[in-house]
Amino acid sequence: MPEAGGLIGRDGELRVLTDMVDAVEDEGSAIVVMGDPGIGKTSLLRAAAAHGKNAGAAVLSVVGVEAEAHLPFAGLHQLLRPVLAETDRLPTPQRDALHAAFGMRPSDAAEGAPEPFMIALATLNALTDVASQKPLLIVVDDVQWLDLPTQDVLGFVARRIGSDPCVLIGVVRAGHDIAFAASDLPQLNVGRLTEQDARELLDRNTADLGYADRERILREAAGNPLALTELPLALRSASRLAAEYGEQPPHSLPLTARLERAFAARLGDLPPLCQDALLVAAVDDADDLREIIAGATILAGQEAHVAVLEAAVTAGLVRFDNLYAHFRHPLVRAAVISKESVARKQAAHAALAEVLTDEPYRRVWHRAQSIGGQDDEVADEMERAHAIPLRRGSVSEVIWALERSAELTTDSATRGRRLMLAAEHAFGLGRADLVDQLLERAGRTSLTRLDQVRMQWLGEIFHDGVPGDADHIRTLCEAAQEAIDAGDSALALNLLQAAGLRCWWADTGPEARALVCEVARRVDRPRGDAQLTAIFSIADPLGEYQTVADSLAGVRLESITDPAALWLYGMAAAATADPVRSVDLLGRAEIMLRQQGRLGLLSQVLTMSVSDSMEIGDWEHAWAASEEGRRLAADTGQAIWDAGSQAGYAMLLALRGDHGRSLEIAAEVERSAAGKKLSNLLACGQLARGFAYLSAGRPADAYHALRRLFDQDDPAFHVHERFHAVSFLAEAAVHAGLAGEVHEVIADLESEAVTVRSPILVRQLTYARAVLASDDEAEEAFLAALSADLTRWPWLRARLELAFGQWLRRQRRVAEARRPLHSAQLTFDLIGARSWAESTRVELRAAGGRGQAATGKANGLSSLTAQELQIARLAAEGLSNKEIGERLYLSHRTVGSHLYRIFPKLDVSTRAQLAAVVGPQDPVAGA
DSSP, X not given: OOOBTXXXXXXXXXXXXXXXXXXXXXXXXXXXXXXXXXXXHXXXXXXXXXXXXXXXXXXXXXXXOGGGTTSTTHHHHHHXXXXXXXXXXXXXXXXXXXXXXXXXXXXXXXXXXXXXXXXXXXXXXXXXXXXHHSOEEEEEEOGGGSOHHHHHHHHHHHTTXXXXXXXXXXXXXXXXXXXXXXXXXOEEXXXXXXXXXXXXXXXXXXXXXXXXXXXXXXXXXXXXXXXXXXXXXXXXXXXXXXXXXXXXXXXXXXXXXXXXXXXXXXHTTSOHHHHXXXXXXXXXXXXBHHHHHHHHXXXXXXXXXXXXXHHHHHTTSEEEXXXXXXESSHHHHHHHHHHSOHHHHHHHHHHHHHHOTTOHHHHHHHHHHTOSSOOHHHHHHHHHXXXXXXXTTOHHHHHHHHHHHHHTOOSHHHHHHHHHHHHHHHHHHTOHHHHHHHHHHHTTSOOOHHHHHHHHHHHHHTTTTSOOOHHHHHHHXXXXXXXXXTTOHHHHHHHHHHHHHHHHHSOXXXXXXXXXHHHHTTSOOOTTOHHHHHHHHHHOTTTTHHHHHHHHHTOOGGGOOOHHHHHHHHHHHHHTTOHHHHHHHHHHHHHHHHHHTXXXXXXXXXXXXXXXXXXXXXXXXXXXXXXXXXXXXXXXXOHHHHHHHHHHHXXXXXXXXXXXXXXXHHHHHHHHHHHHTOHHHHHHHHHHXXXXXXXXXXXXHHHHHHHGGGOTTSTTOOTTGGGGGHHHHHHHHHHTTOHHHHHHHHHHHHHHHHHOOOHHHHHHHHHHHHHHSOHHHHHHHHHHHHHSOOTTOHHHHHHHHHHHHHHHHHTTOHHHHHHHHHHHHHHHXXXXXXXXXXXXXXXXXHTTSOOOOOOHHHHHHHXXXXXXXXXXXXXXXXXXXXXXXXXXXXXXHHHHHHHHHHHHHHTOOSHHHHHHHHOSSOTTTTO
């Protein structure tokens, strides 16, 4: 078989990579190269890098090293080092976040830890800026051994370079379950060589071997290129192999272990001082020759120089790169470590700790690794040092530091406190599995009572989507009371919020709801506190409606600078069915969270805003928010919010006329929710079904789907979500000839509305009253409904106008019917309600009017994807490509590429024309 770039048997694999590089001017791309150790992944990566350089691309590279995996952003710093000067041109928040991650910003200037996604966005923009000057190839070897923050950043970048002249190739060793490899990026699996290719490679390196030895090597190598190269070298060291294995390496060992032993066999021939230097290099978390030699001097107790490593270079185990020493293959490092005793490895760590006097975190890290038992002095130093990676935004390293500190601690209560602190950071990172592990360990220590309460909250928070019975709610409330008694209001509120969420996601009964609110009133927080208000709203949105409404009435939107407070107030407004206030609060929170790079909370804000944006007719925002909310929830590992976004997406698809897809997604949401008995999501699934059936002209099916939300014995019953269904239930009942069956439901809701003046409930009841009224009372009911202030409710107003026009036409008042029908059609077209728009055109034609085709604007906007629509709206507001990229976590080149596609879809050629088509304010208010 012909060779590919000097490689034997890798033509197909290399072609995949070189084709990506050759197409970089047309589209960016990323790929994960997977394979066993020694299978040739690194050789492929080098060949692709050489091809990129020859093609004129800039090449940036980084190699993961297991010993460096604990250093936050060490890999990212290595990758960006050649272009670090470019980062000075980044927007200030991004530049500061990136420099803080690299320790380039003084610690006293850091205002808390930088947001990980702000660091990721800064990296994306820095790389795409480089790519704007010449195509960029990013090659990443051994991703599995990069520090976790760097892995997360690379995954973020890889998913967002499709519109940039940038290619990212990441190599991952098979068997490592990391997020980068488990993402939706394409994969290239590198398998073993064919027998013919294996023989050719063996011939190239070992023509002097006899037939029996060659066959034995071919059999043991099993098509692995590294084995085909290294096993012959090991075989030549016959005396050492005999000492190590006897006749031959044991067949029971896996190939990787045999390769490690083959390398280890060559280590024994090296001088003792060289072996000391290799051991220090193997446990070092950097490849700095000066560190290695200084550490070797301390370990050996005699002066060492760079020359001591020459024997390892000659043996093909190490290579020099200026002032750095690199192992030829990760298995060499593994062989060095595996052959040494625990005492020798600890001594090497201790030697490095002595060397690293100017780097406090690395120093204490190596001190901690040099200890086999417990040491309170080092444990205390380790806990203090965890602030260093925290300032750099590496929460995963903070968790490790606190875990190690706990392991070194003699006092049980202190050990438990440190594990609890690690668990809180794991919660912030979204790692439910790690939280559970840490809590299980903390539970075996002598925790203080308050720490036991805190552990209860942490154990609860990741399972708030699973409804407990009333007893569980009571347990949480008792824990909150203990926190109140201990003076820890923050912990009490967190516990009560967890209890409230259980009441929200599933019906836990009136007593449980009342108990949450009763304990919440005992918390020492001022009236109108954001978290307290949110707790009342989600625990008991009906019973505490007035409490929440009074708190929200005192909120001054422009005075709130904390996006978390805006989120909580927005949650309260959404829970009490006040969509106008909710959208305003969440919209302001969205802007701030984007600026701060807090994508985990942003995904929740976007998800909550979807249904309320639909309610008030802003379907463009709802469409964009549902798409981005789903993407960010997946990025940040928030499964329940991902499901919530899917439910909102299904409802929106139904209203826009995509019935089939809506029903498919609704079924997926229901399957997910049914197992956990999440009545909130089950209700949303029924809403999507009802909307889809109505849109498809199946009113009877719509009625039966929506009716479930009002049956307290039905799993889909939900006190809040049913408010969104009121007008649609009435509409479906009228068109299905079932109006008589719905009067009792409406009467019950009218009674509720006496005390619960929820804007959605009040306005939807005006629609239901009008369409269900007798002919003698209908006109008065319609006129009363239409005379209300519906400025922010164009969707409901248009449906009222359609229903009024239909009634007028049935009364043979066709001339009068045309005006409301014309107005309704305009609004339906503008917001994208296709089925309702078509129904209105039919009514108009029946009334002697002309049912106009959808406006060019409506047709054009409907052709945009959710992300294109989001970009178009921001561009219409006057934002530059760079500013849009900062808002949406995209590179400015990606934004430009989207706009290049958007302009012809909307038949515009300038941003001024774009503003006229998708301006931030649509003329539906006066429709």
